[in-house]
Amino acid sequence: MSTAPESPDTPVRRPLRKDAERNRERILAAASEVFAEHGLAASLDDIAHRAGVGVGTVYRRFPDKEQLIDALFEDRVSEMVALATAALEIDDPWDGLVHFLTRALELQAADRGLKEVILSTVDGRSRVAGGRERIAPIVGRLLDRAKAAGVVRQDVELPDLPLLQFALGAMADYTREVAPETWRRLFTLVLDGLRATGPDATPMPVRSLDQDELEQAMLCAGTAMARRRRNA
Amino acid sequence: MSTAPESPDTPVRRPLRKDAERNRERILAAASEVFAEHGLAASLDDIAHRAGVGVGTVYRRFPDKEQLIDALFEDRVSEMVALATAALEIDDPWDGLVHFLTRALELQAADRGLKEVILSTVDGRSRVAGGRERIAPIVGRLLDRAKAAGVVRQDVELPDLPLLQFALGAMADYTREVAPETWRRLFTLVLDGLRATGPDATPMPVRSLDQDELEQAMLCAGTAMARRRRNA
DNA sequence: CGGTAAACGGAGAGACTTCTCAACTTCGTG
DNA sequence: CACGAAGTTGAGAAGTCTCTCCGTTTACCG
Numbered sequence: 001m002s003t004a005p006e007s008p009d010t011p012v013r014r015p016l017r018k019d020a021e022r023n024r025e026r027i028l029a030a031a032s033e034v035f036a037e038h039g040l041a042a043s044l045d046d047i048a049h050r051a052g053v054g055v056g057t058v059y060r061r062f063p064d065k066e067q068l069i070d071a072l073f074e075d076r077v078s079e080m081v082a083l084a085t086a087a088l089e090i091d092d093p094w095d096g097l098v099h100f101l102t103r104a105l106e107l108q109a110a111d112r113g114l115k116e117v118i119l120s121t122v123d124g125r126s127r128v129a130g131g132r133e134r135i136a137p138i139v140g141r142l143l144d145r146a147k148a149a150g151v152v153r154q155d156v157e158l159p160d161l162p163l164l165q166f167a168l169g170a171m172a173d174y175t176r177e178v179a180p181e182t183w184r185r186l187f188t189l190v191l192d193g194l195r196a197t198g199p200d201a202t203p204m205p206v207r208s209l210d211q212d213e214l215e216q217a218m219l220c221a222g223t224a225m226a227r228r229r230r231n232a
Numbered sequence: 233m234s235t236a237p238e239s240p241d242t243p244v245r246r247p248l249r250k251d252a253e254r255n256r257e258r259i260l261a262a263a264s265e266v267f268a269e270h271g272l273a274a275s276l277d278d279i280a281h282r283a284g285v286g287v288g289t290v291y292r293r294f295p296d297k298e299q300l301i302d303a304l305f306e307d308r309v310s311e312m313v314a315l316a317t318a319a320l321e322i323d324d325p326w327d328g329l330v331h332f333l334t335r336a337l338e339l340q341a342a343d344r345g346l347k348e349v350i351l352s353t354v355d356g357r358s359r360v361a362g363g364r365e366r367i368a369p370i371v372g373r374l375l376d377r378a379k380a381a382g383v384v385r386q387d388v389e390l391p392d393l394p395l396l397q398f399a400l401g402a403m404a405d406y407t408r409e410v411a412p413e414t415w416r417r418l419f420t421l422v423l424d425g426l427r428a429t430g431p432d433a434t435p436m437p438v439r440s441l442d443q444d445e446l447e448q449a450m451l452c453a454g455t456a457m458a459r460r461r462r463n464a
Numbered sequence: 465c466g467g468t469a470a471a472c473g474g475a476g477a478g479a480c481t482t483c484t485c486a487a488c489t490t491c492g493t494g
Numbered sequence: 495c496a497c498g499a500a501g502t503t504g505a506g507a508a509g510t511c512t513c514t515c516c517g518t519t520t521a522c523c524g
């Protein structure tokens with residue numbers, strides 16, 4: 001008590017021993033590679049092995065798999081936010097939207113883990129505190145601007161965009177090892193369909209998901225890991 | 233030898249005891265439900281339990297999970313073939329193609345297992361002997377006809393179609409529990425993009441997968457079960 | 465009926481997870 | 495330079511899964 005504890009919410013408790021810090025970096029680097037390749041389902045044994053440490057070390061540094069994922073993808077998510085913000089600065093509303101979608105998809109196609117982090121939630125709380133919550137409003141403005149300018153179909157809604165990302169991301173996973181750029185073909189088709197094309201656009205057959213429903217959908221996508229936690 | 237064995241390739245060896253036959257049906261029915269809901273990753277314990285039999289009984293009837301899947305989806309795949317054939321009989325080439333894609337997607341959206349059976353292979357051999365091999369040429373004719381009539385973009389290739397199905401199927405899985413028809417929105421966009429729209433169509437940025445590459449991609453999609461088998 | 469081959473069930477082997485813990489090693493400081 | 499706190503380790507607990515084995519039950523045929 002008298003040993004001058006840092007103010008209660010100071011992030012630095014004590015500067016981590018040199019070897020520990022080095023191992024932390026190694027673990028993060030290994031996790032980055034492994035998750036990018038195999039998705040979040042990759043095992044911690046694999047990661048520990050690739051980092052050259054024992055599993056125990058991983059668990060000493062990160063209380064559980066979920067928090068390792070959080071630590072890893074925190075800045076990746078910020079990167080996505082920056083991306084959306086930058087896209088808002090492009091003058092042409094169409095170019096802005098397309099630029100964002102393209103770059104976001106490129107990131108997701110290159111990193112299977114990132115895709116899963118962004119498009120699924122666990123226990124209803126999104127992974128990486130408020131990831132989607134931060135991105136959504138910016139993308140919302142991007143979309144509204146394009147619709148206002150009349151360059152995007154009026155009946156496209158904000159929740160359609162993550163779904164689009166999910167679908168194309170899934171396809172990118174599918175073809176990753178063979179020809180990782182193939183998703184761009186389907187993306188081209190979608191983009192042409194997204195564009196306001198006057199009267200020959202087919203009307204939407206069903207209404208869009210709303211925000212809550214989208215959240216629900218993401219929850220279900222939590223798959224195996226979530227189920228296991230539920231049972232315990 | 234002298235006990236008059238049926239001719240060597242006769243399918244009927246002996247007409248299965250009454251209770252055995254009844255259980256076989258139950259297992260198939262249970263598997264159908266469970267696979268449709270949870271995909272092929274569903275456990276055989278679940279299936280056995282829902283069928284009201286022990287796991288042992290399942291394994292007595294079907295040597296392994298793969299063969300249960302085969303038995304179950306054999307006629308579903310034939311259904312898909314029939315679908316494509318029927319679509320060829322629609323006079324309008326555009327309507328024919330759209331009809332097939334729509335119906336196929338409807339089936340896949342309603343049955344998670346079916347999607348996985350059609351779009352993935354194990355050990356390079358497609359599940360349900362020659363499933364894709366039977367469907368592909370018919371769909372090929374469907375697509376060629378539409379391209380020849382000038383109603384579909386010239387730069388769309390046959391391997392693009394299963395990829396499209398995969399992407400939309402993944403999205404259907406995602407939203408299944410919340411609003412199972414939502415995939416139709418993205419499908420609308422894609423369809424509008426697929427249509428030959430004259431000079432405002434964005435050119436394809438990368439070439440299509442060829443048949444071999446598609447096969448490769450499917451192989452990778454075999455995921456966990458395939459990996460396990462590889463190790464053993 | 466009664467005998468027997470067929471069918472059944474579920475415990476358990478073996479492979480895979482995530483996560484824990486007690487014994488050992490190393491850092492860095494007084 | 496020695497000693498305590500911090501860090502490391504890998505075996506193992508408890509949970510998934512697939513698939514096997516064998517003691518018990520059941521349908522069928524004479």
